[in-house]
Amino acid sequence: xxxxxxxxxxxxxxxxxxxxxxxxxxxxxxxxxxxxxxxxxxxxxxxxxxxxxxxxxxxxxxxxxxxxxxxxxxxxxxxxxxxxxxxxxxxxxxxxxxxxxxxxxxxxxxxxxxxxxxxxxxxxxxxxxxxxxxxxxxxxxxxxxxxxxxxxxxxxxxxxxxxxxxxxxxxxxxxxxxxxxxxxxxxxxxxxxxxxxxxxxxxxxxxxxxxxxxxxxxxxxxxxxxxxxxxxxxxxxxxxxxxxxxxxxxxxxxxxxxxxxxxxxxxxxxxxxxxxxxxxxxxxxxxx
Amino acid sequence: xxxxxxxxxxxxxxxxxxxxxxxxxxxxxxxxxxxxxxxxxxxxxxxxxxxxxxxxxxxxxxxxxxxxxxxxxxxxxxxxxxxxxxxxxxxxxxxxxxxxxxxxxxxxxxxxxxxxxxxxxxxxxxxxxxxxxxxxxxxxxxxxxxxxxxxxxxxxxxxxxxxxxxxxxxxxxxxxxxxxxxxxxxxxxxxxxxxxxxxxxxxxxxxxxxxxxxxxxxxxxxxxxxxxxxxxxxxxxxxxxxxxxxxxxxxxxxxxxxxxxxxxxxxxxxxxxxxxxxxxxxxxxxxxxxxxxxxxxxxxxxxxxxxxxx
Ligand SMILES: Nc1ncnc2c1ncn2[C@@H]1O[C@H](COP(=O)(O)OP(=O)(O)OP(=O)(O)O)[C@@H](O)[C@H]1O
Ligand SMILES: [Mg+2]
Numbered sequence: 001x002x003x004x005x006x007x008x009x010x011x012x013x014x015x016x017x018x019x020x021x022x023x024x025x026x027x028x029x030x031x032x033x034x035x036x037x038x039x040x041x042x043x044x045x046x047x048x049x050x051x052x053x054x055x056x057x058x059x060x061x062x063x064x065x066x067x068x069x070x071x072x073x074x075x076x077x078x079x080x081x082x083x084x085x086x087x088x089x090x091x092x093x094x095x096x097x098x099x100x101x102x103x104x105x106x107x108x109x110x111x112x113x114x115x116x117x118x119x120x121x122x123x124x125x126x127x128x129x130x131x132x133x134x135x136x137x138x139x140x141x142x143x144x145x146x147x148x149x150x151x152x153x154x155x156x157x158x159x160x161x162x163x164x165x166x167x168x169x170x171x172x173x174x175x176x177x178x179x180x181x182x183x184x185x186x187x188x189x190x191x192x193x194x195x196x197x198x199x200x201x202x203x204x205x206x207x208x209x210x211x212x213x214x215x216x217x218x219x220x221x222x223x224x225x226x227x228x229x230x231x232x233x234x235x236x237x238x239x240x241x242x243x244x245x246x247x248x249x250x251x252x253x254x255x256x257x258x259x260x261x262x263x264x265x266x267x268x269x270x271x272x273x274x275x276x277x278x279x280x281x282x283x284x285x286x287x288x
Numbered sequence: 289x290x291x292x293x294x295x296x297x298x299x300x301x302x303x304x305x306x307x308x309x310x311x312x313x314x315x316x317x318x319x320x321x322x323x324x325x326x327x328x329x330x331x332x333x334x335x336x337x338x339x340x341x342x343x344x345x346x347x348x349x350x351x352x353x354x355x356x357x358x359x360x361x362x363x364x365x366x367x368x369x370x371x372x373x374x375x376x377x378x379x380x381x382x383x384x385x386x387x388x389x390x391x392x393x394x395x396x397x398x399x400x401x402x403x404x405x406x407x408x409x410x411x412x413x414x415x416x417x418x419x420x421x422x423x424x425x426x427x428x429x430x431x432x433x434x435x436x437x438x439x440x441x442x443x444x445x446x447x448x449x450x451x452x453x454x455x456x457x458x459x460x461x462x463x464x465x466x467x468x469x470x471x472x473x474x475x476x477x478x479x480x481x482x483x484x485x486x487x488x489x490x491x492x493x494x495x496x497x498x499x500x501x502x503x504x505x506x507x508x509x510x511x512x513x514x515x516x517x518x519x520x521x522x523x524x525x526x527x528x529x530x531x532x533x534x535x536x537x538x539x540x541x542x543x544x545x546x547x548x549x550x551x552x553x554x555x556x557x558x559x560x561x562x563x564x565x566x567x568x569x570x571x572x573x574x575x576x577x578x579x580x581x582x583x584x585x586x587x588x589x590x591x592x593x594x595x596x597x598x
Binding site for chain 1 (some may be wrong): 499501522529
């Protein structure tokens with residue numbers, strides 16, 4: 001079910017009829033205009049210094065996903081508290097456990113491959129809303145924990161390789177990835193993984209270099225640097241999405257209370273649909 | 289923008305006030321000469337050719353010269369006064385504004401008693417000064433006027449353009465919530481890349497915080513847009529519309545968690561401090577206990593998934 005693009009923040013159509021194919025409200029820009037993302041066909045990398053507001057943005061996306069029709073959430077959060085409120089409605093909620101993270105990524109990759117086979121059989125190249133297939137949003141907060149801290153070196157590499165596979169395959173089959181980390185330099189996540197994320201959100205950084213790492217080489221020289229964001233202005237970021245030029249935005253903020261109310265409501269409205277195991281089971285059975 | 293000539297070649301005429309910079313002046317003189325010769329020769333020859341079909345060739349030549357020389361002189365004059373014309377163009381909005389205001393004032397003063405005049409002026413000045421949005425608009429547009437001149441100062445003072453010293457055309461400007469946006473048409477000798485290295489200096493000259501340059505046209509690299517930023521507007525907290533559509537009366541769904549009791553450093557023995565093993569029971573437990581306590585669907589799909597995988 002799709003709705004038309006709303007004109008103002010006040011008129012954003014949300015509720016049970018929401019879909020991941022709808023533009024996702026994430027905040028306002030410097031002209032006071034609402035900023036929307038279409039996460040569905042893109043992957044977004046969110047980075048910035050600690051306390052910059054990354055998890056705030058991640059929770060916005062998560063909230064939209066939670067209230068969306070036919071959407072599955074796969075949440076990986078090494079910090080537990082940022083995505084923890086959504087654990088009851090998530091298909092998988094993984095804390096600081098790299099084994100589980102790897103296993104869920106493997107499953108997601110199999111689903112992706114199967115979906116492409118299905119698309120091939122249907123003589124198509126891309127999933128569209130009418131397909132009735134669920135959108136599986138993978139949201140990872142504190143990506144660096146999985147790629148550098150938890151598990152053995154080998155596991156970390158496997159995690160990064162699987163994630164790279166999912167990021168590169170997921171785009172056209174309705175399996176977008178949202179990842180947040182503090183500094184996505186090559187020693188934290190491989191450059192080959194970083195460069196696959198189409199959209200970037202750079203929250204405050206301490207140096208031009210860090211900002212360049214997030215947004216891409218050369219933007220700081222042109223004046224687009226997240227180091228000019230005031231440290232007290234949490235939630236302000238440069239968003240590199242449609243248009244090709246970074247835009248200064250302020251992310252919408254959900255308080256803890258808001259997050260839990262939305263999560264409760266989402267669990268409540270999801271009850272009848274996900275309560276029928278048949279529907280959800282077939283999707284996974286097609287996949288497996 | 290008259291200024292005394294500080295240049296070496298202006299030294300002879302110390303004390304005189306030059307309106308046009310020496311470099312521009314010299315190149316303008318050279319250009320004017322070229323314009324005179326070219327126009328005079330071309331127009332003269334054309335006129336002579338046309339005249340030759342009516343009169344004797346020698347007469348035609350004289351007629352051609354008679355037509356060519358004044359036309360060349362006109363071209364010379366145009367090129368010569370061009371810098372002044374450009375200067376007038378730069379100050380057009382201010383000139384019109386000034387003339388308009390002065391005319392209004394004189395008309396008002398002539399047609400009304402002094403008290404009424406002062407009252408009207410007080411109202412016209414006071415009301416915008418008191419009403420905040422109006423005052424803001426006035427200040428924003430004033431900045432638009434100022435910033436065009438500041439940008440021109442940038443180009444004239446430290447952005448070396450080309451040999452003839454021609455400056456980019458500074459087109460219109462308009463206020464934005466963060467500052468101003470000015471459209472500029474570059475002349476040969478400059479590119480957006482050249483300007484990018486000097487953004488900080490431009491910001492200083494414009495009394496702004498930062499300046500960004502973007503291409504205003506996909507097809508024309510000379511047409512640029514300067515975004516001058518002097519205010520941070522993104523400081524307020526933005527609410528999410530998701531909050532407005534949910535029903536706050538929805539039942540609480542949080543599954544109970546087994547909270548670890550070892551919450552202080554001494555509670556944890558040296559060998560067991562690895563983070564993953566600490567986190568595992570805290571995360572895995574809720575899913576299973578939720579299944580036990582609640583018939584809610586999502587936790588059950590979680591189990592589906594796990595069993596599918598195993
Ligand atoms: N959009 C926002 N508007 C206003 N305040 C915000 C916004 N986003 C975050 N904040 C404030 O900043 C604090 C830190 O935000 P958040 O936890 O999202 O940072 P983070 O970047 O995820 O940090 P970390 O790297 O430590 O995870 C929040 O507790 C909140 O007070
Ligand atoms: Mg965080």
